[in-house]
Amino acid sequence: MSHTKLLGPVARFGSRYGKGIKENLVEIEKKYRNKKLKCPFCNNISVKRLSYGIWYCTHCGKKFTGKAYSIQ
Known part of the structure; x- marks a missing residue:
């Protein structure tokens, strides 16, 4: 390989x-x-990473901060 x-x-x-x-x-x-992650605001599996530490929920439209590679 x-x-x-x-x-x-x-x-x-x-x-x-x-x-x-x-x-x-x-x-x-x-x-x-x-994979998409679970939104802490609306509890839908629709969160994507925009950039380093910035996350966006495609369902409720909220943009929030978290860790670099995970929401928690």
Whole structure:
């Protein structure tokens, strides 16, 4: 299996930063990129990440802050 298939989108960093750090980043990106999270205001599963620490609910339209990679 090629290096790109193992690391997926983190392969964009090439040979920089080391394998361990890139593997941790793969796990983090899987959590927030591919699924929507539960909104703390309307309790619908419709929250997406806009940028670093900024989250947006597509159902109720609220924009709020949270952690960088999770709402909590």
